[in-house]
Amino acid sequence: MTEYDVIVIGAGAAGLMCAAQAGQRGRRVLVVDHAKKPGRKILISGGGRCNFTNYDVTANNFLCENPHFVKSALAQYSQWDFIGLVATHGVAYHERDHGQLFCDDSAKDIVNLLLAECDQATINQRYRCEVHDIEQEEAGFRLKLNGEPVRCQSLVVATGGLSMPKLGATPFGYQLAEQFGLKVLPTRAALVPYTLHQEDKTRFADISGVSVPCSITTESGVCFSENLLFTHRGLSGPAVLQTSSFWQPGEAVTIDLLPSESLKDVLVAMRDKHPNQTLKTSLSRLFPKRLVEVLIARDSLPDKPLKQLDDKQFDQLHHYVHQWSIAPNGTEGYRTAEVTLGGVDTHAVSSKTLEARDIPGLYFIGEVLDVTGWLGGYNFQWAWSSGWVAGQHV
Ligand code: FAD
Structure with a gap:
């Protein structure tokens, strides 16, 4: 059976950031997605120019039942860290109203940046990949990928929220959380x-x-x-x-x-x-x-x-x-909503590592959590911050 140190489910903003970080730490990482390509939401975000962060990010820009939860991750990996990464990759960007930062050319630049970060380590990526039968074992997890059994020590859930089912959004992350006994707070379409x-x-x-x-x-x-x-x-x-x-x-x-x-x-x-x-x-x-x-x-x-x-x-x-x-x-509901309110209850997750408190090795990052940013680049910043933090601990 193929074994990995880390399997990340969801090759979106948070999942790719986490995979790249874990890989750069020398972990053997597999990132899987049921879509045929990575970062589909990033590609259509910000009218095709991706509002990738904001100059002014505080915990007040987020809705979460546990209002202090976002602070640690935002402090560990801030907007300035991501802006620095954007500059390192030579991505041209500009500021719009309210400190919002957008790519000059295309949101593709952000997906390419994340894939280039993944390429700095050897990250295995599998698309059109269905995940089933996740079970906890003594030293990690066993699951099936398109029917093939694999093992990992750390499992990262980065499957996002319910908005835009056309782009591959599913309740997978919520169902998995419930399977492991974590509470999921009621969800609702937001930024809609x-x-x-x-x-x-x-x-x-x-x-x-x-x-x-x-x-x-x-x-x-x-x-x-x-x-x-x-x-x-x-x-x-x-x-x-x-x-x-x-x-x-x-x-x-x-x-x-x-x-x-x-x-x-x-x-x-x-x-x-x-x-x-x-x-x-x-x-x-x-x-x-x-x-x-x-x-x-x-x-x-x-x-x-x-x-x-x-x-x-x-x-x-x-x-x-x-x-x-x-x-x-x-x-207009999830069909056109940018994000999903509610999700995996953050009380059950460490704000410092994003690991589930009672399930060692299981991590939740990005929008699948009950963290919803305002319009203005905050949702991506949450994806970068939470993905980066989990990437240091898996
Ligand atoms: P996602 O990026 O949604 O990634 C989740 C991944 O998991 C997807 O690739 C999906 O295919 C995969 N997945 C889901 N279910 C399964 C499954 N069962 N098996 C395998 N894989 C699965 N935010 C901003 O900050 N700035 C913006 O400019 C902005 N514009 C937006 C525009 C639109 C139209 C939309 C819809 C959203 C926008 N957002 C924006 C919000 C932002 O896109 C999300 O908050 C962010 O993508 C969340 O990152 P994530 O990695 O948690 O989830």
Whole structure:
């Protein structure tokens, strides 16, 4: 029977990082994946340019039932370590808003970087490989790979979450955790667009494609100021994706379409200066024209010169623009979600090594764990940090 020191299940971001590190420590490593090639999510991430980390990473950028859990791994392998690795491989990158770092050319550069790191050691890789019949033995694990029995001392579960089943996402990691008696916290699609009730969908049908800066606040009081995008299915854009991780079904969100100014003050100032300017023209200086139509139609406001509108009408519009409450019908679910909330309970896993506390030799890394980053490169940073740390201990 073929024996390895380490078998990593999942050749995604976390699994490849872990395999490379373990291999560079001289461990005999096999990384397996049921997909036909490695890093498929990396390749489509960040619109093809992979938002691979962020200049500003703290534990506050992650959702986890055990809020201190991420600290150790993020400290052991930080964003600066990964940025250094990117520079070593000569990958060109740039910064966008909020400290987000993207490849200049292609997300392929990140997959190639990981594969080059694997090539610095002899890492065996097997694709289109199904894993079955995992059993614990005295000195490790026995499992079947496409029916062939193999053994390893350390087994690393890096099978990710449930988002994008088309790209090979499966609940394998959760099932394995449960097989070994680890708790799995309920999962839910996150960083995902909202869908709308039919009435709202009809109301916004004509503004599909319109994008505006805004602030969105959830009922739990979490607020993100970024862009909102109206789509033919509902609401998307970074502000929506961010809040979706904190939103609970049945709740409403409050959207402020003009977060940096008071609409009433702006309209009053415009009325003083340009009393004959119509409401539509005035609003068009603040919002895209197609959105203005929706704003006016909603409150049945007349498109009259500003001097003919009273403060009550301004108040009405002010309230709508700054406190537009909308109850999403749901989300687009795992089909389009970037990540999965919940997963393997981190209380059962060492934050210092990523090894299961009660199952020596079994490791969980990346998104399969109950660790979910904000939008902005945090999910990849978690994959790099947790993969690197496990790679030092397997
Ligand atoms: P994955 O990268 O998902 O890898 C898991 C691997 O396990 C896969 O290769 C899969 O084929 C394999 N696998 C699953 N089940 C089995 C099984 N039963 N047997 C064998 N193999 C199996 N995050 C960012 O930080 N920045 C971004 O720009 C960004 N953009 C994204 C865009 C999209 C469209 C999506 C879907 C996600 C994006 N993310 C982004 C999130 C990020 O991709 C994930 O958080 C990250 O890939 C998780 O790494 P992972 O290694 O844990 O899991």
